Amino acid sequence: MPIAQLITPTQLYQRLEEPGLVILDCRASLQDLDYGRRSYAQGHIEGASLADLERDLSGKVVKGVTGRHPLPSPGHLLDRLQTWGINAGSDVVLYDDGPGAYAARAWWLLVWLGKRSGVYILDGGLKAWHEARLPLSLNPPPGERGHFGGKPDADLTVTAHQIHEHLSDDRLTLLDARAQARFNGDAEPIDPVAGHIPGAYCLDFTKNLQPDGTFLPPEQLRERFAPYLPTAGADTQVVAYCGSGVTACHNLLAMCLAGLPLAKLYAGSWSEWITDPQRPVATGPTPSTGRPALAQPLPPVLVPQGR
Numbered sequence: 001m002p003i004a005q006l007i008t009p010t011q012l013y014q015r016l017e018e019p020g021l022v023i024l025d026c027r028a029s030l031q032d033l034d035y036g037r038r039s040y041a042q043g044h045i046e047g048a049s050l051a052d053l054e055r056d057l058s059g060k061v062v063k064g065v066t067g068r069h070p071l072p073s074p075g076h077l078l079d080r081l082q083t084w085g086i087n088a089g090s091d092v093v094l095y096d097d098g099p100g101a102y103a104a105r106a107w108w109l110l111v112w113l114g115k116r117s118g119v120y121i122l123d124g125g126l127k128a129w130h131e132a133r134l135p136l137s138l139n140p141p142p143g144e145r146g147h148f149g150g151k152p153d154a155d156l157t158v159t160a161h162q163i164h165e166h167l168s169d170d171r172l173t174l175l176d177a178r179a180q181a182r183f184n185g186d187a188e189p190i191d192p193v194a195g196h197i198p199g200a201y202c203l204d205f206t207k208n209l210q211p212d213g214t215f216l217p218p219e220q221l222r223e224r225f226a227p228y229l230p231t232a233g234a235d236t237q238v239v240a241y242c243g244s245g246v247t248a249c250h251n252l253l254a255m256c257l258a259g260l261p262l263a264k265l266y267a268g269s270w271s272e273w274i275t276d277p278q279r280p281v282a283t284g285p286t287p288s289t290g291r292p293a294l295a296q297p298l299p300p301v302l303v304p305q306g307r
Contacts, residue, residue, distance in 0.1 A: 043136030185283030
């Protein structure tokens, strides 16, 4: 069974009464910490539980040390997954407003803990659900606790130290999921330093989507990502990152939807990278050939807690 699957609104609606189906509402906003809770309270897909980005899908932010959305502790995450009723054999459907960035974060966390099948992303999210004229509910989710157990797969992540050690190594390929303006350093609305990790390529996660907000067909996703993957037998490590380890998961999901291997995640991402002034930064677009020259090390900065 594929590690990542899509489900349409109509398909999900037809399965709402299915025993054991778990639905997680992953709506969030980087500008409004309570957006997900407020939106969930105003209406959600029948049976869905709220999976809050800040409280459930991220760990504690340590000022000047972590990024804005560090990974949650495995114990905390497992408790939340069990609270939501997830078992090893559960089918789990994840959704957000539409782009899929927050749903993809939940998908990756499930994969990280070992759930490699039966996880679906609602294609087009709640936007597509509304367009299909399907109803929302104010009812609470089922209260039955699950017994899913798992442990983190260390092979799915890399650290800032590991990246820093291999910046000059052509076998490292970094894929940045942020928009081109943030990658270039032309604009930085969230973090205190603009730019990107030297040598990275910009693959804006929104380009994984069609104009209606659903994912591109698998063959088009394959065309998008295949050039950055190692050829047969090549010893190349592909690593996805973004601002804080959230939208990078969208690129990882898209690669899996295309039938490509699951790449690694730099979970701390840009917001963690810039906490150490010894880590270099680059600005401007990635050259069409070769690797960007390393910029001078950053001056000391204080990264504000939160967003």
